Amino acid sequence: MDKSLEKDLQKYAKTDYSSLVQQIDAEYNLSWLHQNDKIQQNLARLKLYNNQKKDLDLVGDPLLFTVLQTVLAALYDDKLAVSFDGREQGDSDQASNLQDLAEFDYTLMQKDINDYNWDFDTLFFGRGLQLMMEFDRSKAFMCPIPEVLDPMTFLRDPKATSVNGDLRRRGGMRFGGYELWLKRDNMKSQYGYFDTTYLRSDNEMKSLLKQAEEQRNAAVNLQPTIRNDVETNLYENGVISGLKWFTYWKGKYVCVTLSNKRNRVVKYFELPFQDKWPILDRPMYPTSHDWAGTSIPDLVEDKQRQKSVAINLGMQAMKADLYPMYLYDEDRIKNKGDLLKFEFNKFVGIQNNDGKDIAGAVRPLNKSDIKWDTVNFILNTLDMSAQKATATPDIIQGVQSEKNRPLGESNLVVSASGSRYSLTAKVFGWSEREYWRTWYRLYKEYFADKIDTKVVRISGSLGSKWRPLVKTDIITDLDPDVSIESVIVAEQKKERERILMQGFGNALVLEPTANRRFFLKILGRLNGMKPDVLDLLVPPTSEELKAQDENVILDKNQLVQVKPTDDHMAHLEQHSKADETAAKAAHLVAHKMAMEIQRTQPELFPQPTQLDTNGNPVMTDPNNPQGASVMARPQVPQSGGMVNNLPKSVNPTTAVSDLVKPSMTANK
Numbered sequence: 001m002d003k004s005l006e007k008d009l010q011k012y013a014k015t016d017y018s019s020l021v022q023q024i025d026a027e028y029n030l031s032w033l034h035q036n037d038k039i040q041q042n043l044a045r046l047k048l049y050n051n052q053k054k055d056l057d058l059v060g061d062p063l064l065f066t067v068l069q070t071v072l073a074a075l076y077d078d079k080l081a082v083s084f085d086g087r088e089q090g091d092s093d094q095a096s097n098l099q100d101l102a103e104f105d106y107t108l109m110q111k112d113i114n115d116y117n118w119d120f121d122t123l124f125f126g127r128g129l130q131l132m133m134e135f136d137r138s139k140a141f142m143c144p145i146p147e148v149l150d151p152m153t154f155l156r157d158p159k160a161t162s163v164n165g166d167l168r169r170r171g172g173m174r175f176g177g178y179e180l181w182l183k184r185d186n187m188k189s190q191y192g193y194f195d196t197t198y199l200r201s202d203n204e205m206k207s208l209l210k211q212a213e214e215q216r217n218a219a220v221n222l223q224p225t226i227r228n229d230v231e232t233n234l235y236e237n238g239v240i241s242g243l244k245w246f247t248y249w250k251g252k253y254v255c256v257t258l259s260n261k262r263n264r265v266v267k268y269f270e271l272p273f274q275d276k277w278p279i280l281d282r283p284m285y286p287t288s289h290d291w292a293g294t295s296i297p298d299l300v301e302d303k304q305r306q307k308s309v310a311i312n313l314g315m316q317a318m319k320a321d322l323y324p325m326y327l328y329d330e331d332r333i334k335n336k337g338d339l340l341k342f343e344f345n346k347f348v349g350i351q352n353n354d355g356k357d358i359a360g361a362v363r364p365l366n367k368s369d370i371k372w373d374t375v376n377f378i379l380n381t382l383d384m385s386a387q388k389a390t391a392t393p394d395i396i397q398g399v400q401s402e403k404n405r406p407l408g409e410s411n412l413v414v415s416a417s418g419s420r421y422s423l424t425a426k427v428f429g430w431s432e433r434e435y436w437r438t439w440y441r442l443y444k445e446y447f448a449d450k451i452d453t454k455v456v457r458i459s460g461s462l463g464s465k466w467r468p469l470v471k472t473d474i475i476t477d478l479d480p481d482v483s484i485e486s487v488i489v490a491e492q493k494k495e496r497e498r499i500l501m502q503g504f505g506n507a508l509v510l511e512p513t514a515n516r517r518f519f520l521k522i523l524g525r526l527n528g529m530k531p532d533v534l535d536l537l538v539p540p541t542s543e544e545l546k547a548q549d550e551n552v553i554l555d556k557n558q559l560v561q562v563k564p565t566d567d568h569m570a571h572l573e574q575h576s577k578a579d580e581t582a583a584k585a586a587h588l589v590a591h592k593m594a595m596e597i598q599r600t601q602p603e604l605f606p607q608p609t610q611l612d613t614n615g616n617p618v619m620t621d622p623n624n625p626q627g628a629s630v631m632a633r634p635q636v637p638q639s640g641g642m643v644n645n646l647p648k649s650v651n652p653t654t655a656v657s658d659l660v661k662p663s664m665t666a667n668k
Contacts, residue, residue: 013194017265024245025262027175031155032206039152042125043215045297048304050219058312063304068123068296076119078425078488080432087478095480097473104456105143117148122282125151126295132438133278135446142454144442152212154178161291163281177245179209182259185236192267199240199259209241246277272445282431332361422489429484436482447471498526543567547574557581562590
């Protein structure tokens with residue numbers, strides 16, 4: 001263990017926490033009184049979601065399950081893509097490395113599993129929570145470790161409208177935390193725990209942890225949890241109830257773990273980030289200035305209950321039609337059992353001494369008829385109400401509700417539903433952006449400089465390659481901008497751009513000076529091709545490679561001479577990617593001056609040579625100029641003495657020197 005960490009642990013173990021324990025106890029009780037009823041309501045809804053009924057003669061309607069799973073499938077399938085952009089010049093390499101690192105960490109952090117649990121909590125409870133403050137520096141991970149919190153064991157400041165509030169922390173919670181099981185052997189092996197002797201498996205009456213466990217067991221017909229004294233007999237495998245609480249104490253934002261009915265502090269540390277809590281909250285249908293918002297069960301629960309009632313009443317009516325009540329003449333039918341037991345080809349004798357008509361011996365009891373049209377109307381109304389509230393029509397659920405529905409109408413329904421889902425995806429993007437910002441900050445805090453190295457595997461068109469990263473490869477002076485975009489929305493944008501570009505390409509081929517290579521690269525990116533694949537399909541020309549090498553020198557603000565033999569358009573295109581330096585500015589001016597010389601003094605240059613799409617010269621048929629490539633650019637042979645014949649006053653190399661020297665002197 002690091003000596004500084006050991007010193008902190010010794011200091012924390014000797015601190016008097018009596019005032020902190022009293023403060024946390026008051027905060028916990030205040031939060032429990034405010035939120036326990038809502039937690040009880042959400043736990044009771046678990047039986048509706050699982051469609052569990054104690055009466056086996058009744059059936060339940062799976063409306064809540066169907067709607068929630070439909071929305072969850074749509075949002076989970078729509079992966080939120082992250083991208084990083086540097087804040088300062090020269091941060092592009094770190095931003096690119098962060099992009100590769102994020103893709104690599106996606107699997108290590110099990111983000112696909114975390115996203116499912118996080119999204120489910122958000123849909124079912126209205127707001128999902130995820131803790132992100134642990135960084136595993138072991139060789140197998142070397143990355144942040146997120147944890148999805150159980151909303152049914154989480155309590156927070158009653159005045160809070162979100163975890164961290166706005167930019168000024170207005171509306172952020174002052175305190176909050178959650179109950180958890182503490183495993184005895186983990187407390188011995190993990191760093192930071194102290195005073196762990198004589199910890200009890202207490203029987204706390206207000207334990208949200210035990211309450212949630214019992215309700216979840218009941219929802220799937222499992223037996224209640226075992227008694228605490230049995231847990232004590234499990235020794236090293238035994239668990240005790242604890243509380244992890246975030247609060248403000250002695251001028252610091254701290255995280256405290258308590259046990260023994262919240263009377264003993266067993267872990268304490270000050271949060272490394274003192275500007276916000278390390279908890280990410282994801283709302284579903286947020287209500288302005290309110291924490292709870294609206295969940296899917298809020299919209300669907302009552303409809304499911306009433307649909308179940310209507311369905312069961314219909315089944316009872318069907319049974320009543322099949323097995324109605326009867327009135328019979330006791331004087332003529334002596335044995336009632338002959339009527340109750342049905343048999344084929346059975347004869348039942350009756351007494352007919354008075355010669356009355358036998359048809360009057362038995363007749364059914366009159367009862368009111370079921371209005372099936374009314375029942376179907378009620379069921380359809382309840383179902384339609386749930387679909388409208390959650391944007392989950394039958395067609396989105398995979399069911400065509402009406403036969404012969406026009407295709408245009410179906411497309412409109414799907415489009416409108418997609419718009420509602422895209423709104424929810426954008427709301428999810430708020431928490432996703434905060435997720436990756438916190439991910440970056442954890443690397444910035446815990447990834448040691450000159451000690452830690454992270455090897456990232458990058459999958460390319462030619463196979464996988466491995467890139468070692470140190471802290472300077474991913475961390476910048478100013479934190480990068482994080483952008484989140486829905487994959488579905490991004491694909492829709494690309495599709496529109498692709499259609500427009502293809503239409504524009506038909507007109508572009510008629511322009512003799514058009515840059516078809518650049519057009520092909522843009523079209524390839526819109527079709528989802530990776531940069532390395534594009535480089536193989538449309539390989540860079542020798543002039544482009546030369547310009548890329550010059551960018552390395554220009555980034556250092558050093559002079560690069562411009563030659564009249566350069567392909568100036570190709571150079572201008574590549575130099576646009578270089579850093580903004582004085583040398584680059586002068587270099588671009590020199591290229592433009594060289595192009596002006598080629599236009600005003602063509603006698604100094606040979607006839608233009610036309611190039612194909614790969615940048616290679618092609619033979620031009622003078623009798624068929626339309627058959628030539630449209631990629632014509634003025635070219636000058638690499639050999640020859642015409643460069644020396646250029647007037648010195650407009651020589652591009654002289655222009656570069658004249659422009660750069662004053663700028664370089666000013667920079668110094």
